Amino acid sequence: MFAIARRAFLDERRMKKSRFEDLSLDGKLPECQEPKETSNDELRETLTQALEGLPEQYRRAIHLTKIAGFSLTEAANLLGTTRAAVRLRVHRGYNLIRDKFETFQAMSE
Numbered sequence: 647m648f649a650i651a652r653r654a655f656l657d658e659r660r661m662k663k664s665r666f667e668d669l670s671l672d673g674k675l676p677e678c679q680e681p682k683e684t685s686n687d688e689l690r691e692t693l694t695q696a697l698e699g700l701p702e703q704y705r706r707a708i709h710l711t712k713i714a715g716f717s718l719t720e721a722a723n724l725l726g727t728t729r730a731a732v733r734l735r736v737h738r739g740y741n742l743i744r745d746k747f748e749t750f751q752a753m754s755e
Contacts, residue, residue: 696743704739707732 710721
C-alpha cells in the first residue's frame with residue numbers, strides 16, 4: 647500500500663512540473679506555433695554532429711546500446727565496465743545531446 651501511495655505522489659509531482667501556457671492580456675490562449683519543417687537529412691546531420699561532439703565514453707555507450715543494439719551487459723563487457731556505468735554514460739550523453747538540440751532550436755527561432 648505504501649508503494650502505491652508513493653507512486654501516486656510521484657506521478658502527481660511529475661504532472662505539476664508540466665508546462666502551462668500563459669494567457670494573453672485579453673484572457674485567451676496564445677496561438678499555437680507550427681514547428682518548422684525539417685527534412686530527415688537535416689535531422690540526421692544534426693544528430694550525427696551532436697553524437698560526434700560527445701566525449702568518447704558517452705558516444706561509444708550510446709552507439710553500442712542504441713545504434714548497434716547491444717544489451718547493457720554486452721556493452722559493459724565490450725567497454726570493460728559495469729552495466730550501471732553504461733546506463734549512466736548513455737543518460738549523460740542524452741542530456742548533452744538534448745542541451746545541444748535546445749541550443750540549436752533556440753538559435754533557429
